[in-house]
Amino acid sequence: MGVNLRPPSTRGLRAARKALLGVVGLAAFLAVWQLIPTLGLINSQYLPYVTDVAARLSEESRDLAFWRRLGSTLTAWGIGLAVATLAAVVLGTIIGMVPFLRRATHTMVEFLRPIPSVALIPLAVLMFGIQRQAALVIIIYASFWQVFVQVIYGVADIDAVARDTARSFGLTRRERLSHLVMPTALPYVMTGLRLAAAVALILAITAEMVIGNPGLGRMIELSRSAGDAVGLYAFVVVTGLLGLLVNIVFRFIERRSLSWHQSVRGEEVL
Amino acid sequence: MLDRSTLLRVERLRKVYESANGPVEAIGDINFTMHAGELVCIVGPSGCGKTTLLKCLAGLLRPTSGLVEMHGSPVTGPSPAMAVVFQEYGRSLYPWLTVRGNVELPLRHKKLSRAEREKLVTDALEAVGLGHAARSHPWQLSGGMQQRVAIARAIAYQPEVMIMDEPFAAVDAQTRADLEDLVRELHATRNMSILFVTHDIDESVYLGERVLVLSKSPTWVQEDLAVDLPAERDQITTRALPRFTELRTHVYDQIQRAKRGDAVAAQPAH
Amino acid sequence: MTAQTSRITMTRRGRGVGSRIVGSFLYAFGLPFLLLVVWAVAATRSTNRFFPDPLTIFRAFVDTWIGPAFVEDVLPSLYRLGLGILASIVVGVAAGTVIGLVRWLRELLEPLLEFFRAIPPPVLIPVVMLLIGITDTMKVVVIVSGAIWPILLNTIEGVRATDSVMTETANSFRLTWWERLRFLVLPAASPRIMAGVRQGLSVALILMVISEMFASSSGLGYRIAYFQRNYLIAEMWSGVLLLGLVGVFLAVAFGLVERRVLRWYHGLREVSRA
Numbered sequence A: 001m002g003v004n005l006r007p008p009s010t011r012g013l014r015a016a017r018k019a020l021l022g023v024v025g026l027a028a029f030l031a032v033w034q035l036i037p038t039l040g041l042i043n044s045q046y047l048p049y050v051t052d053v054a055a056r057l058s059e060e061s062r063d064l065a066f067w068r069r070l071g072s073t074l075t076a077w078g079i080g081l082a083v084a085t086l087a088a089v090v091l092g093t094i095i096g097m098v099p100f101l102r103r104a105t106h107t108m109v110e111f112l113r114p115i116p117s118v119a120l121i122p123l124a125v126l127m128f129g130i131q132r133q134a135a136l137v138i139i140i141y142a143s144f145w146q147v148f149v150q151v152i153y154g155v156a157d158i159d160a161v162a163r164d165t166a167r168s169f170g171l172t173r174r175e176r177l178s179h180l181v182m183p184t185a186l187p188y189v190m191t192g193l194r195l196a197a198a199v200a201l202i203l204a205i206t207a208e209m210v211i212g213n214p215g216l217g218r219m220i221e222l223s224r225s226a227g228d229a230v231g232l233y234a235f236v237v238v239t240g241l242l243g244l245l246v247n248i249v250f251r252f253i254e255r256r257s258l259s260w261h262q263s264v265r266g267e268e269v270l
Numbered sequence B: 001m002l003d004r005s006t007l008l009r010v011e012r013l014r015k016v017y018e019s020a021n022g023p024v025e026a027i028g029d030i031n032f033t034m035h036a037g038e039l040v041c042i043v044g045p046s047g048c049g050k051t052t053l054l055k056c057l058a059g060l061l062r063p064t065s066g067l068v069e070m071h072g073s074p075v076t077g078p079s080p081a082m083a084v085v086f087q088e089y090g091r092s093l094y095p096w097l098t099v100r101g102n103v104e105l106p107l108r109h110k111k112l113s114r115a116e117r118e119k120l121v122t123d124a125l126e127a128v129g130l131g132h133a134a135r136s137h138p139w140q141l142s143g144g145m146q147q148r149v150a151i152a153r154a155i156a157y158q159p160e161v162m163i164m165d166e167p168f169a170a171v172d173a174q175t176r177a178d179l180e181d182l183v184r185e186l187h188a189t190r191n192m193s194i195l196f197v198t199h200d201i202d203e204s205v206y207l208g209e210r211v212l213v214l215s216k217s218p219t220w221v222q223e224d225l226a227v228d229l230p231a232e233r234d235q236i237t238t239r240a241l242p243r244f245t246e247l248r249t250h251v252y253d254q255i256q257r258a259k260r261g262d263a264v265a266a267q268p269a270h
Numbered sequence C: 001m002t003a004q005t006s007r008i009t010m011t012r013r014g015r016g017v018g019s020r021i022v023g024s025f026l027y028a029f030g031l032p033f034l035l036l037v038v039w040a041v042a043a044t045r046s047t048n049r050f051f052p053d054p055l056t057i058f059r060a061f062v063d064t065w066i067g068p069a070f071v072e073d074v075l076p077s078l079y080r081l082g083l084g085i086l087a088s089i090v091v092g093v094a095a096g097t098v099i100g101l102v103r104w105l106r107e108l109l110e111p112l113l114e115f116f117r118a119i120p121p122p123v124l125i126p127v128v129m130l131l132i133g134i135t136d137t138m139k140v141v142v143i144v145s146g147a148i149w150p151i152l153l154n155t156i157e158g159v160r161a162t163d164s165v166m167t168e169t170a171n172s173f174r175l176t177w178w179e180r181l182r183f184l185v186l187p188a189a190s191p192r193i194m195a196g197v198r199q200g201l202s203v204a205l206i207l208m209v210i211s212e213m214f215a216s217s218s219g220l221g222y223r224i225a226y227f228q229r230n231y232l233i234a235e236m237w238s239g240v241l242l243l244g245l246v247g248v249f250l251a252v253a254f255g256l257v258e259r260r261v262l263r264w265y266h267g268l269r270e271v272s273r274a
Helices: A011-038 A050-061 A064-097 A099-112 A117-128 A132-156 A160-168 A173-211 A216-225 A229-258 B050-057 B099-107 B114-127 B143-156 B173-190 B201-207 B242-260 B262-266 C002-045 C054-065 C068-101 C103-118 C121-132 C136-160 C164-172 C177-214 C220-229 C233-261 C263-273
Strands: B006-019 B022-035 B039-043 B065-070 B082-085 B161-165 B193-197 B210-214 B219-226
Touching: A011 A050, A011 C103, A050 A229, A064 A099, A064 A132, A064 A173, A064 A216, A064 A229, A099 A132, A099 C002, A099 C233, A117 A132, A117 A173, A117 C177, A117 C220, A117 C233, A132 A173, A160 A173, A173 A216, A173 A229, A173 C121, A173 C177, A216 A229, A216 C121, A229 C103, A229 C121, B006 B050, B006 B193, B022 B050, B022 B193, B039 B050, B039 B173, B039 B201, B050 B161, B050 B193, B082 B143, B082 C164, B099 B114, B099 B143, B114 B143, B143 B161, B143 B173, B173 B193, B173 B201, B201 B242, B210 B242, B219 B242, C002 C054, C054 C068, C054 C233, C068 C103, C068 C136, C068 C177, C068 C220, C068 C233, C103 C136, C121 C136, C121 C177, C136 C177, C164 C177, C177 C220, C177 C233, C177 C263, C220 C233, C233 C263
Parallel strands: B022 B219, B039 B193, B039 B210, B082 B161, B161 B193
Antiparallel strands: B006 B022, B006 B065, B210 B219
């Protein structure tokens, strides 16, 4: 704000400055974290030294059991995301394309969607105990809606002129689906997929924490109950890095799939 | 005309931008003065730095060197003595405020009683013929009406000079003629000083008492032309006058020369 | 004669409206009713005790929640939820505005915020428990620690993207600092802020439930987990139903507020789409 006194510097310089500031910010955060227990502001039993947490992280990364747990979490995440996406795309396309179904299901969708998926945890436990299926119920329920809603938006977005054109040329239902509906809805599906991937990870880890099926979430809960603060913080950092990775990868996929689209839509669609 | 006091004085104004390929001289050396109650049009070839000049005058951009004076005191930032009407009315009016709210906004920090403020707003809206639309939102109005709102906002602000940056470039021809007459009318009935930047040669001759023709970048004032058309102007009769045709042909030639850069040799030595 | 024709058209229109209302009603409640009936029939025929019939659940709902449990479990939960959401919005929007306006601060914090946003919020529960202990404050802090990120990041993004011409307009009319905030920056960012709040609401609800399942002896989450552990199936279902209702209520309330706050935005979009 105000009159811009600085001459606009070159793009490269600005990017370098940004990267540098980012690194400084990160370093400052780690330094403050280290300082708080050092100065005794918070007992290191509750907030362990960052150096200890880092040491634990490198120790874990050399432990096969750690990777097995990570794999366990990612398996539940992957299966849940795949099933939810498939179901949401199929159901969303059918319901989105048939006005009668869209109107008839509207209330159901509006009621089911806001139900917090974690409310289903007790039910899932009753049905499946501490097996992976219990976690999958929660993951699928939560991520399904993210994709489903986007598919409905996407199918509704089909250009009226394009649809009439397709009709007038006598395209079959199958041809219309593959040449008109899919390309229009694809960017929406990708946005839904990105949101669903993040939600699925959250619930995969939550389920492990609450239900107790093996994975990173269970390790967090075990560290907590064992009073192992260093382990707890280390695993929390791992879940954060995992979340970051998922966000970056799926944002990249979304960008790639949208590059041909005239407008890369913002976050508001959520 | 001697009693007319000097309102705006621009002396040796220069603006250099830093860019990736080294400094770019947008404005070379601009000198002119404007008297109170004048309507001065500034025309120039596209890309000649009209908008840069205007931002320097309005105190939105700091010149590299040179002087802008209002009533003998230098302009270093946005001044209460100036009100700007931007070309992009859609982005200059705030869509979350009503028409009245937009006009009233700059008056909020002026020390006015509520009644005075109300009166100024109502009066300004009446002046542009929008008294009936006060409670609408800008986006509910046509482009021409939106620009009228922006003009009303400038009027209500009670500036000494109204600076207009290609205000009618984005409206259709019919609306444009109406808006031009509105500007003439405000100038005549309210004795407003107006600095009007445009790329339209006919518009500059039709509106102005003086036309400043700018050279191509780095810009200087190539010609300061007095428009000796009668003060009472009319879209049909004025534009049909032989003198109007002469003047517009003259300005047109000047712009052509400016585009070719022929006029550089004629630059007066300082 | 004119009067007569107009009356005829009016009755005709009236009948049209009537049948349309019946139609919408059927569309709105037809499928849910059908599903309830199917569920009821299936429940009476099957021996699966995990799926009691709707009437039993409804009776359990009335018995469990309407009475002292409402005051002991539901109200405290909702109170903590409301407090957490409110604090998230206030802190998130305030901090987001500052960070969004100051470029070096934004660049300094961006990677950190990206990381914190990516942490699955429920893993913060044990951390907050460790730092604060098991108290009511802890549950509110847990809700804030998860719900604040989408609000904060969306506010930053919205504030940062304030239109350049709008800012220039504010400059040229010498708006004061406060006027800019009130009439330019916050309204311009409001669509993004609302999108962030919507995400924050669902996170907050999840965290309310989980934190109570984890570390509490009262509250909705605790009750539901308790019913499940003691095989009180119908009661547990009634709890799931209640949580669903809370979720629906939050979504409806948000929708109402959003429509009010962003009326200009939806109007603008409609106009520009036409």
